[in-house]
Amino acid sequence: MLRTILLFMILFVHLSPIQPEAAKNPSQLKAAFVRNDDLWIKIGNKERQITTGEYVRYPKWSPDGQWIAYIKSKNAGDMVNNGDLWLFHIRLNKHIHIKSNVKNNFQWSHDQNKIGFLINKSLYVLNTAPTHSFVPSLVAEQVDNFSWLPDGEGFIVATRENEHLHSNIILSKIIINDRDIPTKSHFFTIPIGNDELIAGTSQFKWSHDSKWISFLLVPTASISADSNTLCLLTSDGKVFHRIDKEVLNENDWFKWAPSSTILGYISGGGRETTNNKKLTLVSPPSIQKKSITPKGFADRDLTWKNNNIIYVSRSEEKKSNNLEEKPLPNLYEVNISTNTQKQITFPLRKNGDFVIDVKPKQLVWIRTDRKNADVLISNIDQINEETWIKDLTVANSYYERWSWEEVFSLYNGANLGN
Secondary structure: OEEEEEEEHHHHHHOOOOOHHHHHHHOOOOOEEEOOOEEEEEEEEEEEEEOOOOOEEEEEEEEOOOOOEEEEEEOOHOOOOEEEEEEOOOOOOEEEEEEEEEEEEOOEEEEEEEEEEEEEEEEEEEEOOOOOOOEEEEEOOOOOOOEEOHHHHEEEEEOOOOOOOOOEEEEEEEEEEOOOOEEEEEEEOOOOOOEEEEEEEEEOEEEEOOOOOEEEEEEEEEHHHEEEEEEEEEEEOEEEEEEEEEEEOOOOHEEEOOOOEEEEEEOOOOOOOOOOOEEEEOOOOOOOOOOOOOOEEEEEEEEEOOOOEEEEEEEOOOOOOOOOOOOOOEEEEEEEOOEEEEEEOOOOOOOEEEEEEEEOOOOEEEOOOOEEEEEEEEEEOOOOOOEEEEEEEEOEOOOOOHHHHHEEOOOOOOOOOO
16 A cells, blocks of 8 residues: 555656657657567657566557556466556656456557456456546446447446346446546347357447447357457447348457448458458448458458548458468558559568558558568558568467557557547
8 A cells, every 4th residue: 555655646746747749749650569578669760678578468558658558477378368457657667567367458548547457357447647546446347348438438338137148238338437436327238139149249439420339249259259240339329230240359350430430340250361351331320231352352450541541451362271371461452432442562472461550641560471570651642661660579360360459559649549
Protein backbone atom coordinates (compact mmCIF):
# COMPACT_ATOMS: atom_id res chain seq x y z
CA MET A 1 0.00 0.00 0.00
CA LEU A 2 2.84 2.40 0.89
CA ARG A 3 4.48 1.68 -2.48
CA THR A 4 1.20 2.48 -4.27
CA ILE A 5 0.78 5.74 -2.34
CA LEU A 6 4.36 6.82 -3.09
CA LEU A 7 3.92 5.97 -6.76
CA PHE A 8 0.69 7.94 -6.85
CA MET A 9 2.43 10.97 -5.34
CA ILE A 10 5.23 10.77 -7.91
CA LEU A 11 2.78 10.53 -10.78
CA PHE A 12 0.69 13.40 -9.41
CA VAL A 13 3.74 15.66 -9.30
CA HIS A 14 5.13 14.72 -12.70
CA LEU A 15 2.05 14.11 -14.83
CA SER A 16 1.08 17.67 -15.56
CA PRO A 17 -0.99 18.09 -18.72
CA ILE A 18 1.26 17.75 -21.75
CA GLN A 19 0.79 17.43 -25.46
CA PRO A 20 1.40 13.93 -26.87
CA GLU A 21 4.58 13.78 -28.89
CA ALA A 22 2.66 12.74 -31.99
CA ALA A 23 0.47 15.85 -31.69
CA LYS A 24 3.52 18.13 -32.00
CA ASN A 25 4.46 16.52 -35.27
CA PRO A 26 1.47 14.67 -36.80
CA SER A 27 3.62 13.12 -39.54
CA GLN A 28 5.99 11.53 -37.03
CA LEU A 29 5.28 7.83 -36.63
CA LYS A 30 5.39 6.33 -33.17
CA ALA A 31 5.39 2.59 -32.44
CA ALA A 32 5.92 0.07 -29.67
CA PHE A 33 7.33 -3.24 -30.82
CA VAL A 34 8.99 -6.46 -29.70
CA ARG A 35 12.53 -7.36 -30.76
CA ASN A 36 14.23 -10.48 -29.38
CA ASP A 37 11.24 -10.74 -27.01
CA ASP A 38 12.01 -7.35 -25.39
CA LEU A 39 9.90 -4.20 -25.60
CA TRP A 40 11.17 -1.31 -27.73
CA ILE A 41 9.72 1.99 -28.89
CA LYS A 42 10.46 4.02 -31.99
CA ILE A 43 9.52 7.66 -32.51
CA GLY A 44 10.42 9.00 -35.92
CA ASN A 45 13.91 7.61 -36.51
CA LYS A 46 14.90 7.16 -32.85
CA GLU A 47 14.73 3.70 -31.27
CA ARG A 48 14.79 2.98 -27.55
CA GLN A 49 14.97 -0.38 -25.78
CA ILE A 50 12.57 -0.55 -22.83
CA THR A 51 13.12 -4.01 -21.30
CA THR A 52 16.14 -6.33 -21.19
CA GLY A 53 15.97 -10.12 -21.01
CA GLU A 54 12.17 -10.25 -20.76
CA TYR A 55 9.41 -12.04 -22.66
CA VAL A 56 7.01 -9.29 -23.71
CA ARG A 57 3.93 -9.40 -25.92
CA TYR A 58 0.88 -7.28 -26.86
CA PRO A 59 2.18 -3.70 -26.45
CA LYS A 60 -0.70 -1.20 -26.52
CA TRP A 61 -0.57 2.60 -26.40
CA SER A 62 -2.65 4.79 -24.14
CA PRO A 63 -4.65 7.47 -25.99
CA ASP A 64 -2.25 10.25 -24.99
CA GLY A 65 0.81 8.27 -26.07
CA GLN A 66 2.48 8.43 -22.65
CA TRP A 67 1.76 4.88 -21.42
CA ILE A 68 2.38 1.47 -22.96
CA ALA A 69 0.53 -1.51 -21.53
CA TYR A 70 2.03 -4.93 -22.17
CA ILE A 71 1.94 -8.56 -21.08
CA LYS A 72 5.08 -10.12 -19.63
CA SER A 73 5.96 -13.69 -18.65
CA LYS A 74 9.05 -15.83 -18.18
CA ASN A 75 8.69 -17.52 -21.57
CA ALA A 76 6.19 -18.36 -24.30
CA GLY A 77 4.97 -21.49 -22.55
CA ASP A 78 4.01 -19.52 -19.45
CA MET A 79 2.00 -16.93 -21.35
CA VAL A 80 -0.37 -18.77 -23.71
CA ASN A 81 -3.31 -16.32 -23.48
CA ASN A 82 -2.55 -14.88 -20.05
CA GLY A 83 0.36 -13.16 -18.32
CA ASP A 84 1.38 -10.30 -16.05
CA LEU A 85 -0.04 -6.92 -17.06
CA TRP A 86 2.48 -4.10 -16.80
CA LEU A 87 2.37 -0.41 -17.60
CA PHE A 88 5.38 1.62 -18.72
CA HIS A 89 5.40 5.43 -18.48
CA ILE A 90 7.61 6.85 -21.19
CA ARG A 91 8.50 10.20 -19.69
CA LEU A 92 9.12 8.86 -16.16
CA ASN A 93 10.81 5.69 -17.47
CA LYS A 94 8.86 3.62 -14.93
CA HIS A 95 7.43 0.09 -15.13
CA ILE A 96 4.42 -0.69 -12.92
CA HIS A 97 3.08 -4.20 -12.33
CA ILE A 98 -0.74 -4.14 -12.36
CA LYS A 99 -2.07 -7.72 -12.09
CA SER A 100 -1.18 -11.33 -12.91
CA ASN A 101 -3.09 -13.87 -15.03
CA VAL A 102 -4.49 -11.16 -17.31
CA LYS A 103 -6.00 -12.12 -20.69
CA ASN A 104 -4.38 -10.57 -23.72
CA ASN A 105 -7.52 -8.70 -24.84
CA PHE A 106 -6.92 -5.81 -22.40
CA GLN A 107 -8.04 -2.50 -23.90
CA TRP A 108 -7.44 1.21 -23.39
CA SER A 109 -10.39 3.57 -23.55
CA HIS A 110 -10.61 5.41 -26.88
CA ASP A 111 -9.94 8.86 -25.45
CA GLN A 112 -9.04 8.50 -21.76
CA ASN A 113 -6.13 6.89 -19.92
CA LYS A 114 -8.28 4.10 -18.52
CA ILE A 115 -7.60 0.44 -19.22
CA GLY A 116 -9.95 -2.53 -18.92
CA PHE A 117 -8.77 -6.11 -18.51
CA LEU A 118 -10.00 -9.61 -17.65
CA ILE A 119 -8.78 -12.03 -14.98
CA ASN A 120 -10.65 -15.34 -14.85
CA LYS A 121 -13.78 -13.71 -16.32
CA SER A 122 -13.65 -10.81 -13.85
CA LEU A 123 -13.52 -7.41 -15.56
CA TYR A 124 -11.39 -4.69 -13.96
CA VAL A 125 -10.72 -1.08 -14.84
CA LEU A 126 -7.68 1.00 -13.94
CA ASN A 127 -7.72 4.79 -14.21
CA THR A 128 -4.18 6.15 -14.52
CA ALA A 129 -5.21 9.79 -13.95
CA PRO A 130 -3.30 11.45 -11.05
CA THR A 131 -6.59 12.08 -9.25
CA HIS A 132 -7.25 8.34 -8.91
CA SER A 133 -5.72 5.80 -6.53
CA PHE A 134 -3.99 3.72 -9.22
CA VAL A 135 -5.71 0.61 -7.85
CA PRO A 136 -7.82 -1.53 -10.26
CA SER A 137 -11.56 -1.60 -9.57
CA LEU A 138 -13.75 -4.67 -10.12
CA VAL A 139 -16.42 -3.87 -12.69
CA ALA A 140 -18.23 -7.17 -13.38
CA GLU A 141 -17.89 -10.94 -13.06
CA GLN A 142 -18.57 -13.87 -15.42
CA VAL A 143 -17.56 -11.74 -18.42
CA ASP A 144 -16.57 -13.63 -21.58
CA ASN A 145 -15.55 -10.58 -23.58
CA PHE A 146 -15.90 -6.80 -23.54
CA SER A 147 -15.20 -3.53 -25.33
CA TRP A 148 -15.31 0.12 -24.35
CA LEU A 149 -18.40 2.11 -25.26
CA PRO A 150 -17.70 4.78 -27.92
CA ASP A 151 -17.87 7.60 -25.37
CA GLY A 152 -15.38 5.87 -23.07
CA GLU A 153 -17.78 6.03 -20.12
CA GLY A 154 -18.11 2.28 -19.68
CA PHE A 155 -18.28 -1.10 -21.39
CA ILE A 156 -20.40 -3.47 -23.38
CA VAL A 157 -19.90 -6.97 -21.96
CA ALA A 158 -20.90 -10.46 -23.04
CA THR A 159 -21.90 -13.10 -20.49
CA ARG A 160 -23.55 -16.48 -20.77
CA GLU A 161 -27.06 -17.10 -19.46
CA ASN A 162 -25.89 -20.46 -18.05
CA GLU A 163 -23.00 -22.92 -18.38
CA HIS A 164 -24.44 -24.89 -21.31
CA LEU A 165 -22.75 -24.39 -24.68
CA HIS A 166 -26.15 -23.63 -26.21
CA SER A 167 -26.76 -20.92 -23.61
CA ASN A 168 -28.07 -17.57 -24.77
CA ILE A 169 -25.51 -14.74 -24.78
CA ILE A 170 -26.42 -11.72 -22.66
CA LEU A 171 -25.05 -8.34 -23.72
CA SER A 172 -25.03 -5.64 -21.05
CA LYS A 173 -23.87 -2.05 -20.81
CA ILE A 174 -21.86 -0.97 -17.78
CA ILE A 175 -21.48 2.73 -17.01
CA ILE A 176 -18.68 3.76 -14.62
CA ASN A 177 -18.97 6.99 -12.64
CA ASP A 178 -16.17 9.29 -11.49
CA ARG A 179 -15.54 7.08 -8.45
CA ASP A 180 -15.21 3.96 -10.63
CA ILE A 181 -18.55 2.60 -9.37
CA PRO A 182 -20.28 0.54 -12.11
CA THR A 183 -23.97 0.57 -13.06
CA LYS A 184 -25.06 -2.40 -15.16
CA SER A 185 -28.10 -2.64 -17.45
CA HIS A 186 -29.33 -5.31 -19.86
CA PHE A 187 -28.80 -4.41 -23.52
CA PHE A 188 -29.61 -7.39 -25.73
CA THR A 189 -30.01 -11.18 -25.57
CA ILE A 190 -28.55 -13.18 -28.44
CA PRO A 191 -30.69 -16.31 -28.89
CA ILE A 192 -28.63 -19.49 -29.28
CA GLY A 193 -30.23 -22.61 -30.72
CA ASN A 194 -30.09 -26.03 -29.06
CA ASP A 195 -27.99 -27.30 -31.96
CA GLU A 196 -25.38 -24.52 -31.57
CA LEU A 197 -22.23 -24.72 -29.44
CA ILE A 198 -21.33 -21.08 -28.77
CA ALA A 199 -18.54 -20.29 -26.32
CA GLY A 200 -18.84 -16.48 -26.42
CA THR A 201 -18.19 -13.44 -28.59
CA SER A 202 -15.28 -11.48 -30.00
CA GLN A 203 -14.64 -7.88 -29.07
CA PHE A 204 -17.18 -5.32 -30.30
CA LYS A 205 -16.59 -2.65 -32.96
CA TRP A 206 -18.74 0.43 -33.61
CA SER A 207 -19.40 2.14 -36.91
CA HIS A 208 -18.16 5.74 -37.16
CA ASP A 209 -21.60 7.12 -36.20
CA SER A 210 -21.91 4.64 -33.29
CA LYS A 211 -25.21 3.34 -34.69
CA TRP A 212 -24.05 -0.20 -35.56
CA ILE A 213 -21.99 -2.78 -33.66
CA SER A 214 -20.10 -5.61 -35.34
CA PHE A 215 -18.79 -8.71 -33.58
CA LEU A 216 -18.33 -12.46 -33.93
CA LEU A 217 -20.20 -15.30 -32.29
CA VAL A 218 -17.42 -17.73 -31.40
CA PRO A 219 -18.14 -21.47 -31.05
CA THR A 220 -15.99 -23.99 -29.18
CA ALA A 221 -12.28 -23.97 -30.02
CA SER A 222 -12.11 -26.73 -32.63
CA ILE A 223 -15.11 -25.35 -34.56
CA SER A 224 -13.94 -21.75 -34.15
CA ALA A 225 -10.71 -22.57 -35.98
CA ASP A 226 -12.76 -23.04 -39.16
CA SER A 227 -15.79 -20.78 -38.88
CA ASN A 228 -17.41 -18.10 -36.73
CA THR A 229 -20.51 -15.98 -37.26
CA LEU A 230 -20.24 -12.27 -38.06
CA CYS A 231 -23.10 -10.30 -36.50
CA LEU A 232 -24.49 -6.77 -36.72
CA LEU A 233 -26.53 -5.11 -33.97
CA THR A 234 -27.94 -1.60 -33.79
CA SER A 235 -26.79 0.51 -30.86
CA ASP A 236 -30.36 0.66 -29.54
CA GLY A 237 -30.57 -3.16 -29.52
CA LYS A 238 -33.60 -3.25 -31.84
CA VAL A 239 -32.10 -4.84 -34.98
CA PHE A 240 -29.86 -7.92 -35.00
CA HIS A 241 -28.48 -9.81 -38.01
CA ARG A 242 -26.22 -12.81 -38.47
CA ILE A 243 -24.39 -11.67 -41.57
CA ASP A 244 -21.94 -14.47 -42.37
CA LYS A 245 -21.40 -17.88 -40.76
CA GLU A 246 -17.99 -18.48 -42.35
CA VAL A 247 -15.56 -15.98 -40.83
CA LEU A 248 -12.35 -16.77 -38.98
CA ASN A 249 -11.82 -15.57 -35.42
CA GLU A 250 -9.40 -12.78 -36.33
CA ASN A 251 -9.98 -9.41 -34.69
CA ASP A 252 -8.31 -7.50 -37.54
CA TRP A 253 -10.31 -9.21 -40.25
CA PHE A 254 -13.43 -7.04 -39.89
CA LYS A 255 -13.25 -3.23 -39.90
CA TRP A 256 -15.61 -0.32 -40.42
CA ALA A 257 -14.87 2.37 -42.99
CA PRO A 258 -13.48 5.57 -41.43
CA SER A 259 -16.59 7.72 -41.90
CA SER A 260 -19.26 5.67 -43.66
CA THR A 261 -21.39 2.74 -42.60
CA ILE A 262 -19.59 0.08 -44.62
CA LEU A 263 -18.07 -2.96 -42.96
CA GLY A 264 -15.20 -4.68 -44.73
CA TYR A 265 -14.30 -8.21 -43.68
CA ILE A 266 -12.63 -11.42 -44.83
CA SER A 267 -15.17 -14.15 -45.50
CA GLY A 268 -14.59 -17.85 -46.00
CA GLY A 269 -14.56 -20.96 -43.85
CA GLY A 270 -11.62 -23.29 -43.27
CA ARG A 271 -8.44 -22.53 -41.37
CA GLU A 272 -6.23 -22.36 -44.47
CA THR A 273 -5.61 -18.69 -45.30
CA THR A 274 -4.50 -19.36 -48.88
CA ASN A 275 -7.85 -20.79 -49.87
CA ASN A 276 -11.44 -19.52 -49.83
CA LYS A 277 -10.78 -16.11 -48.23
CA LYS A 278 -12.62 -13.21 -49.86
CA LEU A 279 -12.73 -9.48 -49.11
CA THR A 280 -16.42 -8.79 -48.57
CA LEU A 281 -18.49 -5.66 -47.96
CA VAL A 282 -21.82 -5.11 -46.21
CA SER A 283 -23.57 -1.76 -45.75
CA PRO A 284 -26.30 -1.83 -43.10
CA PRO A 285 -29.22 -1.46 -42.84
CA SER A 286 -28.96 -3.61 -45.98
CA ILE A 287 -27.50 -7.03 -45.22
CA GLN A 288 -26.66 -7.83 -48.82
CA LYS A 289 -23.01 -8.91 -49.11
CA LYS A 290 -20.62 -8.15 -51.92
CA SER A 291 -17.44 -10.17 -52.46
CA ILE A 292 -14.76 -8.26 -54.38
CA THR A 293 -11.78 -10.64 -54.41
CA PRO A 294 -10.99 -11.87 -57.93
CA LYS A 295 -11.31 -15.55 -58.71
CA GLY A 296 -8.12 -17.47 -58.05
CA PHE A 297 -6.94 -15.22 -55.18
CA ALA A 298 -7.25 -15.21 -51.39
CA ASP A 299 -7.23 -12.14 -49.12
CA ARG A 300 -6.12 -11.73 -45.50
CA ASP A 301 -5.41 -8.61 -43.42
CA LEU A 302 -7.18 -5.40 -44.43
CA THR A 303 -7.26 -1.73 -43.54
CA TRP A 304 -9.12 1.29 -44.92
CA LYS A 305 -7.33 4.23 -46.57
CA ASN A 306 -10.60 6.16 -46.84
CA ASN A 307 -14.26 5.33 -47.49
CA ASN A 308 -13.48 4.21 -51.03
CA ILE A 309 -10.09 2.47 -50.84
CA ILE A 310 -9.08 -0.64 -48.92
CA TYR A 311 -5.62 -2.19 -48.65
CA VAL A 312 -5.49 -5.99 -48.42
CA SER A 313 -2.83 -8.70 -48.23
CA ARG A 314 -3.52 -10.95 -51.22
CA SER A 315 -1.95 -14.12 -52.57
CA GLU A 316 -2.80 -16.69 -55.19
CA GLU A 317 -5.31 -19.23 -54.00
CA LYS A 318 -3.61 -22.55 -53.38
CA LYS A 319 -4.06 -25.70 -51.29
CA SER A 320 -0.88 -27.36 -50.07
CA ASN A 321 0.44 -29.22 -47.04
CA ASN A 322 3.96 -28.09 -47.86
CA LEU A 323 4.80 -24.84 -46.04
CA GLU A 324 7.30 -23.79 -48.71
CA GLU A 325 4.59 -24.06 -51.35
CA LYS A 326 2.11 -21.85 -49.50
CA PRO A 327 2.15 -18.43 -51.17
CA LEU A 328 2.87 -15.34 -49.08
CA PRO A 329 0.82 -12.23 -49.91
CA ASN A 330 1.49 -8.89 -51.60
CA LEU A 331 -0.37 -5.67 -50.88
CA TYR A 332 -3.22 -4.63 -53.16
CA GLU A 333 -5.15 -1.40 -53.35
CA VAL A 334 -8.88 -1.97 -53.87
CA ASN A 335 -11.07 0.97 -54.96
CA ILE A 336 -14.67 0.03 -54.22
CA SER A 337 -16.13 3.10 -55.94
CA THR A 338 -14.40 2.52 -59.31
CA ASN A 339 -14.21 -1.29 -58.99
CA THR A 340 -10.49 -1.23 -59.73
CA GLN A 341 -7.75 -3.22 -58.00
CA LYS A 342 -3.98 -3.08 -58.34
CA GLN A 343 -0.91 -4.64 -56.76
CA ILE A 344 1.22 -2.04 -54.96
CA THR A 345 4.07 -4.02 -53.33
CA PHE A 346 6.39 -6.56 -54.92
CA PRO A 347 8.45 -8.33 -52.23
CA LEU A 348 11.19 -10.75 -53.10
CA ARG A 349 10.34 -14.42 -53.51
CA LYS A 350 9.58 -16.18 -50.20
CA ASN A 351 8.64 -12.85 -48.59
CA GLY A 352 5.15 -11.57 -47.89
CA ASP A 353 3.50 -8.28 -46.90
CA PHE A 354 0.85 -7.85 -44.22
CA VAL A 355 -1.02 -4.55 -44.07
CA ILE A 356 -1.09 -2.88 -40.65
CA ASP A 357 -2.39 0.68 -40.79
CA VAL A 358 -2.74 3.90 -42.74
CA LYS A 359 -1.68 7.28 -41.42
CA PRO A 360 -2.63 10.57 -43.14
CA LYS A 361 0.31 10.35 -45.54
CA GLN A 362 1.86 6.94 -44.89
CA LEU A 363 1.10 3.27 -45.33
CA VAL A 364 2.59 0.93 -42.71
CA TRP A 365 3.01 -2.82 -43.20
CA ILE A 366 5.07 -5.83 -42.08
CA ARG A 367 7.22 -7.93 -44.41
CA THR A 368 8.27 -11.42 -43.37
CA ASP A 369 9.84 -14.59 -44.74
CA ARG A 370 8.35 -16.55 -41.80
CA LYS A 371 11.70 -16.42 -39.94
CA ASN A 372 12.39 -12.67 -39.92
CA ALA A 373 10.17 -9.57 -40.02
CA ASP A 374 10.59 -5.85 -40.70
CA VAL A 375 8.21 -2.89 -40.57
CA LEU A 376 8.02 -0.95 -43.85
CA ILE A 377 6.52 2.45 -44.64
CA SER A 378 5.76 4.39 -47.80
CA ASN A 379 4.17 7.60 -48.95
CA ILE A 380 0.55 6.72 -49.46
CA ASP A 381 0.16 8.42 -52.84
CA GLN A 382 3.23 6.95 -54.52
CA ILE A 383 4.58 3.66 -53.20
CA ASN A 384 8.29 4.02 -52.48
CA GLU A 385 8.95 1.57 -49.66
CA GLU A 386 11.40 2.17 -46.84
CA THR A 387 12.36 -0.14 -43.98
CA TRP A 388 11.42 1.67 -40.78
CA ILE A 389 11.97 -1.04 -38.12
CA LYS A 390 14.28 -4.02 -38.63
CA ASP A 391 14.34 -7.37 -36.84
CA LEU A 392 10.84 -7.42 -35.42
CA THR A 393 10.12 -10.59 -33.45
CA VAL A 394 7.97 -12.80 -35.69
CA ALA A 395 4.51 -13.23 -34.20
CA ASN A 396 2.90 -16.61 -33.66
CA SER A 397 1.14 -18.00 -36.69
CA TYR A 398 -1.67 -20.47 -37.19
CA TYR A 399 -2.15 -21.80 -40.71
CA GLU A 400 -0.33 -18.73 -42.06
CA ARG A 401 -2.30 -16.26 -39.94
CA TRP A 402 0.12 -14.09 -37.99
CA SER A 403 -1.07 -12.23 -34.87
CA TRP A 404 1.00 -9.10 -35.48
CA GLU A 405 -0.63 -7.28 -32.56
CA GLU A 406 1.48 -9.55 -30.36
CA VAL A 407 4.63 -7.71 -31.40
CA PHE A 408 3.70 -4.36 -32.94
CA SER A 409 1.52 -1.40 -31.98
CA LEU A 410 1.32 1.83 -33.97
CA TYR A 411 0.25 4.87 -31.98
CA ASN A 412 -3.00 6.26 -33.35
CA GLY A 413 -3.93 8.90 -30.78
CA ALA A 414 -7.31 9.39 -29.17
CA ASN A 415 -10.62 8.79 -30.96
CA LEU A 416 -9.04 6.87 -33.83
CA GLY A 417 -10.14 3.33 -32.94
CA ASN A 418 -12.55 1.34 -35.09
